[in-house]
Amino acid sequence: MESFVLFRGSKRLTLKEDDMTAEKISRIFQVQGPSLFITDDNNVALFPEASGHFNSSALVGRGHYEVHGENIYMGESATAAPATAPQVRFAFHRPPSAAAGSATAHGHTRAAKTFQRNIFIAEVVDGKLETRKTLTVRFSEFEASVTGMTNKVSSDFDEEYSLVLTDGQGNRLVDSEGTRGSTFWKQNSRKIFAVKEEDLLQLQVSKRRRLSRREDGGLIDVLDKIEEVVLAAQGLQDVSSTMKDLMDMVSSNIRRVFLSEAQAAAVKQAFTCIICQGPVVEPMVSTCCQSLIGCRSCTEEWQKNSIFCPKCRADDFGHNMQRLTGISDALSVFKDLLWE
Known part of the structure; x- marks a missing residue:
């Protein structure tokens, strides 16, 4: 039979699987039964089932669990609180965002996993992206998209203008299967810039001009070579x-x-x-x-x-x-x- 180590403050003891009930644990650690719960090493909360037993499949043998709950007030009655301290039933209060990102299974709750990455706030200087500020953005899986990350950057940025996310070459990121999910966004080795929309238009115009000059330069080289051949023929x-x-x-x-x-x-x-x-x-x-x-x-x-x-x-x-x-x-x- 499995055994588990429970502790609260300086008090620590080992209980067998059959003893892992809300009634016994609340008596041992002087905790009010309705507010009782335990947490594992990963700070995951575990609650007793309706029968009062903790689900053994959610517990790890020889695992360490901290006991939580409202203390029992000691007085004339070991189970009653004094009149000056009305008993309040324990309950968790979670914001809607946390509730949406959590999952409940076997009586325990997990918080939504978050990631973080750097977004480089940039401006266009001489036809190139120049980093002006580095912003660290925390995001969850359901926020990992072009739209979600753009909204995160815009909300964290003070100035009021439309921002666009681009890659290191100044190419605008578009929402697609490849840019959805944390796999794409959590890789900090892939540089992502946020620029003003008008700056992006300016950058694109500059790139087109450079490309045009390069193409014209190639044509000029060809014309020069033709002229050399003509001169040679004349000679x-x-x-x-x-x-x-x-x-x-x-x-x-x-x-x-x-x-x-x-x-x-x-x-x-x-x-x-x-x-x-x-x-x-x-x-x-x-x-x-x-x-x-x-x-x-x-x-x-x-x-x-x-x-x-x-x-x-x-x-x-x-x-x-x-x-x-x-x-x-x-x-x-x-x-x-x-x-x-």
């Missing part, structure tokens, strides 16, 4: 003209072209790969010096070991390279004429 105007003449020769089935040594040397130098010193294959031009650099395979191999242009030594060589297409036949003629 190769003479080369393009020579290529056209050579293409005309091919079309006319001219197999041999007689050039002076100086002319041959100039043309050969113009279409020699700077890297391998052979005839250019799949020519690549550079926007940094607006020149024909050399073979595609040679320039790709060069980029593996150097970021500098092999001709003008400008850096960022890989981004300055452009492929020159449509002249394969002309280059084939050069090879036949000058590299036999």
